[in-house]
Amino acid sequence: MHIIVCLKQVPNTTQVRINPETNTLVRDGVESVMNPFDENALEMALQLKEKHPGTRVTALTMGPMQAADMLKEAVGRGADEVVLLCDRAFAGSDTWATSYALSTAIRRLEPADLVLFGKQAIDGDTAQVGPGVADWLGIPCITYAQGIEVAGETAVVERAFEDGYEKLEVTLPCALTVLKEANVPRMASLRGKMAAKKLAIEPMTAEASGADPAKLGLAASPTRVMKIFSPPPKTGGVKWEGEEPVVVARRLVDMLRERNVI
């Protein structure tokens, strides 16, 4: 089985802060990490590899050269091969152009039985690239996957819904977007780290991917960012401090009853 896992390097958005004086984003000291949901996609691939001997896992990303660090991390955890799709021609791609570019790189690789994605990336939060790539490739896509069993040409996948889950059966090849619930991502092994150290990553250019230049980057992206702004700073209401618990509890319950909400 050949599994391609699409990864994205993202700023750790939980570390991003707003400077209260200028109301702008403070990025200083914010590290770049593998998108947390993509870690679960990679882990799903690695667990399938352990279960099904002969399986190979390819980690694919589109991004700046700096994203090679993340691919090395993927090798450290057990990915067999990596592809870094990197070219100024991809700059400014929205989800339409990104999913097209990734699909062209995937077509260059050995045919995949599974193409895995994280549920969404924590910087853009669109959750659109996985289904988009699947559509460019013409394969079915199951979103919000929390578990998978593969038997021969068939996979049984658990897809989460708002209030439960469904068991779905699909004939491979297929794309999945993976939830955090699917597994607990492993750390890189010592042996893996050694392998990653030796790895020299040559980027795949837009030309090498065979992509139609007219479908790449900002010019080909249907959506445009018109403006970026900081949400207005919020100020709270009343604060009750330094009073006996029983006093504030009564006052709160009285207030809720007065407002007729309980």
Added chain:
Amino acid sequence: MGLKINREACIGCGVCVSTCPFGALALDEAEKAVVNEACTACGACVDACPTNALVLEVAEKTAPDLEVDAWRGVWVFAEQRAGKLQDVAFELLGEGRVLADRLGVELCAVLLGEKVKDLAPALFEHGADKVYLVDHPALAHYTAEPYAEAMTALIRRYKPEILLAGATSMGRGFIAKVAIQVGTGLTADCTGLDIDPEKRLLLQTRPAFGGNIMACIICPDHRPQMATVRPKVFKQPEPEPGRTGELIVEALDVPPAKVRVLEMVNTMQNEVNVAGAEIIVTGGRGMGGAENFKLLRELADALGGAAVGASRAAVDAGWISSFHQVGQTGKTVRPKVYIACGVSGQIQHLVGMNSSDTIIAINKDPDAPIFNVADVGIVGDLFQIIPEIIRSLKS
């Protein structure tokens, strides 16, 4: 095309580097700004540059062949599950009505499923002028491919200028495929929609970077302009009993599903779902452990059947399942009362609950950011205060 840097004008101050939300700018050896592949041409640096050294070159029209004027009308995907219309369908009809009126066009609902014709009247009563219905066995249970095929076929035939869908498990799952198939843009998780009446553009505002910044997105040269909106972002309109419209039944040749549904399991049967709850009691890192969520359940019961929510920290710690998670990577909620207990109030959490009618926060740390959005902030030990609230509610 994209961001251009005038190296002569650049004074190497680095303001653009720290302003860029995407980390796309750096200073090179000559202390001049350089841009990398992460640039999205958002323009934040252009506004920040003190010497006007940064210029955004406006993109060429990307779809000169498309007659955008031939596309008219606002469409809403009327999500139904097991024959029941989801609240988000009504919320989108309410907002869609406003947009359609501003553009002076019809508001249409798209209903996909099997034996779901009876749902059409409710859509008319909530503001739809027309309902497009595709009734087909392949659509009986949702799977992405046949839903995307049906929607794409309708769009090609009737050419709407705007299409809205709920950012639900279903909506997010298939609408991205529709966008690829019809070759147009799609903006995820919008929290605000408006119209530029002159250019007939949908102005789509959404949080990015976990809610740290807001972006306004447009889709100038492609149609339809497509957006997903999270449940509870817009309010449901009051239905107008007896209001009717035109039902258009489309006979489409929908290919059989590539994905087969084997089993459906409802895991929320015995619990109140935060998604539709009127009162939510949420626990965060300050709960200290799974066993302490019992206290929140007691409070929820004392409040007459409130839902129990959780912050990402509590879910990640394994104290409670992610079905309860509120926030950017969880659910967006809009209850009448939201009680945050031991929740610090990271921006990722706030974007999921800050439109609640009344927000109450209990936290030991007087500087916790949750107090900035709370109508009532109680500084103190939740393990002392919550039992008193329960006692007070029962008396």
